[in-house]
Amino acid sequence: MAPLRAITPGVSMWTILAINSVTFGGLLFLLSAGFSLIFGLMRVPNLTHGSMFMLGGYIGSTAIVTWHLPFWLAAALAAAAVAVFGGVVERLLLRRLAGSVLAQVLVTLGIAFMVSDFCLMVWGGDPISIDTPSALSGGTRTLGVYFPTYRIAIILIAVVIAALLWALLERTRLGAMIRAGVDDPEMARVVGIRVSRLFTVVFCLGAALAGFGGIMGAPILSVYPGLDFAMLPLALVVVILGGTGSLIGSLVGSIVIGFIYNFGLVLLPQLAYFILFLPMVVVLVLRPQGLFGRAAP
């Protein structure tokens, strides 16, 4: 086993960077899968999606730090609270603007500004960091490389959620209705699917995923003012890259962006945000509908 023991610290750094990239990709998937589903079904780019991620982080952190709830209960609470928030936004505001996509986009933008200020008011300007859940703290050293348990857990959770979402879309009646709605909203309405209820369900689901992503990311990214508008463009770039309404597109896009962003942070820290632009340029030029999106007829 001599060659393995000879692994240099440099190699180990690359491995860690790769793990971090996949972890970040997992968080991006939690964020962008919902964004992509909502966009695919309702044609509305939900600009509150970054705010939902941040809200999930703040609510979950408060539940842990102030109310001393166990991590997973706090995470469930955060996801549920953000889902309710999403449902309220969809029912009270977006529903009334049905048919005017531009108005819906601008309303989600307005709400995003309000949430950002609201969080600043409630939680202040300092970043909030929380500990990783104790069961998942530390790491394991395998083959000379240190694997932080919590990051591996995020990857696994993202994979499980991707599988669950896939099963939901492909194997259940609700999923069949969502797919029908994404393919052809008019037709779905004609065959008697209650599209309006579907909108609420999908909006809540997307919000819950974003909120859950926010609390899962909190031990790594911490929660701070501006997290919302730092995450939103990442979700946009993932969806532009992967194609809207495509689960596999979100997954692949998230991992690609996770890698580019994390390697960029280390290799070109000053331009880390800027180089996200490159895959987007390539995709827009060669395949404007995204890697896994379908061309508009």
Added chain:
Amino acid sequence: MTALAVRDLQKSFGGLRVTQQIHLEIAPGERRLIIGPNGAGKTTLFNLIAGDLRPDGGSIALFGQPITRLPARARAHLGLARTYQIITLFPKDTLLRNVTLSLLGLSRLRWNPLARLDRQAHLIAQAESALARVGLGAMAHRSLAETSYGERRRVEIAMALAQNPRVLLLDEPFAGLSIDERGEVKALLAAIPRDITIVMIEHDMDVALDFADRISVMHFGAIAVEGTRAEVVADPRTKEIYLGE
């Protein structure tokens, strides 16, 4: 020389063949009528000829010049004009403005950010005469929203004629018109000089029959019958297509 030559034209939407191997040869100055039941692929054929859709295979030539790969705007500059079945005019503008926009499309002036459009006396005079040609001269300054359906059909035709096309595609110019309005549009079309070749889709055979030199009957995305009026009417397949269902 044919005015419009269509060869082997094919188009599918997601596996569904909408047109298959369409052949058309239309002589200069000819009046060609394309008829067929709903869903036969007539409007798709027009969209392919005008460049709104890209064909999967086959070729299109305008006066011998291949135009298959040209975008719609380039085909307009080569003398191809069309009207739409569903009226897609600019409803907030006046009739005059609608026709002026049509003229501007072929003028270099359309790129000019300094010349005021309402000062282009030459263009406006041309637009006025195009409107007068379809009998709407007196209504030039009325907003399109205040006109009747029949009047809009005539504005459509004025916009196409204003471009002084070599080949004019008319997509159901009689659809939705009253009997009086049909008479007006019919007279209008009859007055178009023979240096303009006309291809017309019409669902209703009776209205347009005496207008056509030759008739093509489309069915299931292909030309099923073609010939002079008498030939097509006499052909048993025509009856089958129209009455057989």
Added chain:
Amino acid sequence: MNARQGAFQGAFRGTFAVALLLVASVPLWVPGSYYISVASEVLIYAIFTLSVDLLIGYAGLVSLGHGGLFSLAAYTVAVCLGAGFGHFSAILLAIAITLAGTAVFAALSLRTTGVGFIMITLALGQIMWGLAYRWVGLTGGDNGISVASRPAPFGVTLATPAHFYDATLIVFALCLFAYWMFVNSAFGASLKGTRDQPRRMSALGYDVWLIRFCAFMFSGFLAAVAGILFAYRAEFISPPTAALTASAEPVLMAISGGSGTILGPVVGALLVEIVKNVASAYISRWNMMLGAIFVLIVMFMPEGLVPGTARLVRRLRARRSKAPAT
């Protein structure tokens, strides 16, 4: 022209002349240099809003990334001045670089229209923000960059708020005139056609993509002018200038004043700036207000405050005049 129309035009011209006089004499009647400086800011935002509304109102394209172009110009001026360039070359470079950036923005975002356009411009704008924030070596990161001095065209120093206001007003007037020419021109007609019926326009012989691209370039030019003036007015530039808020504000100004008109964006810029300044005197929650105004306007007055208020007044009057009858 009949007598009534003439009288109406006369009244309009009179009002316009009074407004012009008021705007031109701001340094004479506005109390204190702070408010004169705010007046300059209103004019700068009016230019910026014209830039954004050229796309919203005349091309039907909503950009949420114009803050990126605006700040590109502002940063370029500040960086060039810091590197020892003269004012003239710094301004020229800022315009050239912003136009190059605009071309990239346009080439990418015009791959789509509608919602796709919004998403791509937003992402591009945020990438510019990331650059301003992270490229510390060039932009100073969070600390921003100071602009050492203002130019002195024809030997007139612009150091005082009053002189700076006059210079801004002249630039604003030139921009407004160019804008008016542009939207009433033959090209403006082509542009409006692509907004209403893109497919029809291409069947009529118009190159829809290129028309939109050219309009985007003019919009980028106006954003550059506004950004340069902004850098000189504040004598400072930092990442918030490139943030999403900075892109959203002119959109709000355009739709609140009345999109697709020439004076609407100007009125919108004035209204939003007044609200912003009054609000910031009492509460520190501008973002909350910005968001709330956004939601309220979109929900209740989607056509803009000026036409929207007129509509509400009409409706109230109609109800009042109907009330006795029923």
